[in-house]
Amino acid sequence: MKAAYYTGNKTFAIESVQPVAPGEGEVQVSVAYCGICGTDLHVFHGVMDARVGTHRVIGHEMSGKIAAIGQKVHGLEIGDPVVIRPLAACGACPACQRGHTHICQNLKFLGLDTDGAFQQAWTVPAHTIHKIPADLSIEHAALIEPVAVACHDVRRARLIAGEDALVIGGGPIGMLIAMVAGHVGAKVTVSEVNAHRLGLAQSLGFATLNPKEVNVAEKIYAQTADKGADVIFEVSGTQAGVDTMTEAAATRCRIVMVAIHGTKPTVDLFKFFWREIELFGARVYEAEDYEEAIKLVASGAIDCNSIITDVRPLEKITDAFQALSGNALAMKSLIKCS
Ligand SMILES: [Zn+2]
Ligand SMILES: [Zn+2]
Numbered sequence: 001m002k003a004a005y006y007t008g009n010k011t012f013a014i015e016s017v018q019p020v021a022p023g024e025g026e027v028q029v030s031v032a033y034c035g036i037c038g039t040d041l042h043v044f045h046g047v048m049d050a051r052v053g054t055h056r057v058i059g060h061e062m063s064g065k066i067a068a069i070g071q072k073v074h075g076l077e078i079g080d081p082v083v084i085r086p087l088a089a090c091g092a093c094p095a096c097q098r099g100h101t102h103i104c105q106n107l108k109f110l111g112l113d114t115d116g117a118f119q120q121a122w123t124v125p126a127h128t129i130h131k132i133p134a135d136l137s138i139e140h141a142a143l144i145e146p147v148a149v150a151c152h153d154v155r156r157a158r159l160i161a162g163e164d165a166l167v168i169g170g171g172p173i174g175m176l177i178a179m180v181a182g183h184v185g186a187k188v189t190v191s192e193v194n195a196h197r198l199g200l201a202q203s204l205g206f207a208t209l210n211p212k213e214v215n216v217a218e219k220i221y222a223q224t225a226d227k228g229a230d231v232i233f234e235v236s237g238t239q240a241g242v243d244t245m246t247e248a249a250a251t252r253c254r255i256v257m258v259a260i261h262g263t264k265p266t267v268d269l270f271k272f273f274w275r276e277i278e279l280f281g282a283r284v285y286e287a288e289d290y291e292e293a294i295k296l297v298a299s300g301a302i303d304c305n306s307i308i309t310d311v312r313p314l315e316k317i318t319d320a321f322q323a324l325s326g327n328a329l330a331m332k333s334l335i336k337c338s
Contacts, residue, residue, distance in 0.1 A: 001338075003119035004317045008054030010044055012118075012317045019121040022070035027126050029082060031337040033142035033311070034117040035061035036324055038171075043112070044321045052112050059118035059335070060086040060111035063132070063141035073126040081136070083144045084117070084128045085290050086110035102286045118317060120338040130290045133298050139311070140297055140304040142334050143176075147302055148285040148293035149258075150176035154184060155289065156282040157231045157256045161185025166220055166229040166248055169236030170197040170208075172307060172331045173258060177233050178206050183301045186231070189223070191216045191244065194328045204303060211240060217247035224250070228275075233258050239265045246271035256280045307331045314338075 001019050004012045022028045040058050042048050052058065066080045076082075089096050089104035096104050110124060111117055132141050154177060159165060165181045167174050170192030178188045178201065190201040191209045198208045207223070209216045220229050228250035234241050237259035245255050246268040255277060271277060285293075296302050309330040312320045320333050 001120040002314055003057050003115075004314055004335075006043055006052065006054065006056050006058050008049060009046060010318075010321070012321070014315055014317075017119075020123040022068050022073075022123050024071040025073060025126055026070040026123055027066055027073055027076060027129060028068040028121050028123045029062075029064040029084065029129075030067040031062050031064040031117050031120060031122050032138045033063050033334045034059040034337055035142045035146065036320060036333045036335065037061055037146070038173075039112065041321065041324060045325070048112070057115040057117075057119050058111050059116040060084070060109070061142055061145040062117035062122070062337075063138050063144070064122070064337075066129075067121055070126070076126065076129060076131070081132050081134060081138060081141070082129050083132055083141055083290070083294070084110070084122075084124055085130060085148070085285065085287065086116070086124075086128060086145070087284060088114070088125060088128070102284050118314065118335060118337065120314070130287075130294060132294055136294075136298045137304070139308070139334065143302065143304050143307060143332065144290065144293045144297055146173060146332070147176055147180070147297055148289045149173055150180040151289040151292040151296070152285040153177050153233055153256050153258050153282045154180045155292075156280045157233070157254050159184050159186050159231050163187070163230035164220070164224050164227070164250070165189070165231045165233070166191060166216075167233045167235060168216075168241040168244055169234070169259065170194070170201050171235065174233070174235040175201065175204070175307060175331065176302065177235065177258065179204065179302050180296065181231075181233075182206065183296060189220065189229075196329050200306060200331070204306060211244065216244050220248040229253060231256070235259050237261055242267055246277065249275055249277050251275045252278065254278045254280060256282050258282055309333055311336055
């Protein structure tokens with residue numbers, strides 16, 4: 001079978017390798033599609049070489065079918081369509097013992113810390129498998145992982161119908177958060193600087209604001225009879241976004257920190273005090289977020305076609321990564337692995 005190895009310096013090498021036979025408690029999945037995540041792009045640009053090395057199959061936003069089953073695996077059959085929740089917790093650390101296995105203190109992320117899904121057959125622990133409905137498009141199913149991120153973010157926010165939600169940053173994750181929040185019944189506004197992304201948000205039925213043209217907080221206050229946003233998702237990873245999140249907040253606003261801030265932004269803690277704001281971290285997902293994401297994708301609540309920009313075969317993986325780099329017109333690129 002073919003596997004795409006990241007070999008450092010913005011390159012992948014397609015290698016012919018023997019598939020790994022599933023051991024006890026493992027299954028082998030024939031990978032159908034695998035999406036390119038922002039994290040994968042960081043790997044491609046060499047930022048994460050210290051963590052992933054330079055001979056690693058990356059990729060984790062995948063869909064596929066069970067191809068082989070190891071010993072002591074129950075409830076799965078060859079041919080079952082599945083997605084994988086790519087987290088391996090240690091089970092022993094304080095976080096795991098408190099039930100927070102998705103943020104295990106020794107968490108291994110499959111496809112970064114181990115080989116991942118940009119290959120034709122991927123062998124994984126059986127506990128990472130979620131079965132999906134047979135009639136769900138296997139191409140759309142590759143979006144379940146990022147949709148599960150959005151479901152986790154929305155669940156952390158305790159968002160309910162009728163609330164005013166502001167999503168700061170309209171990239172793939174921001175757009176999926178907006179869709180999940182809209183499905184919950186919130187009134188969603190997306191703040192984004194890129195015209196193409198603003199157009200997409202509008203076509204999906206969301207209100208939009210461009211911070212290059214308007215004062216987002218002022219507009220949010222105007223839209224909400226001077227109340228402010230009940231829930232804010234910071235997905236931009238910018239200082240401007242962090243400024244807006246406190247400026248646009250209603251009293252007791254719940255802010256969810258989705259973006260990975262590489263630097264330490266300045267946060268207006270006076271506003272936190274004054275408006276009794278709450279701030280939540282939200283990282284990856286738990287099993288129930290996956291089950292919710294599967295439901296949302298299967299029901300059509302997530303407009304997958306509007307998010308999938310292009311699909312390329314495994315052999316063209318380097319082209320796909322190059323095309324995505326610094327390209328604000330693209331949302332989600334998929335690789336067809338087999
Ligand atoms: Zn991802
Ligand atoms: Zn642990």
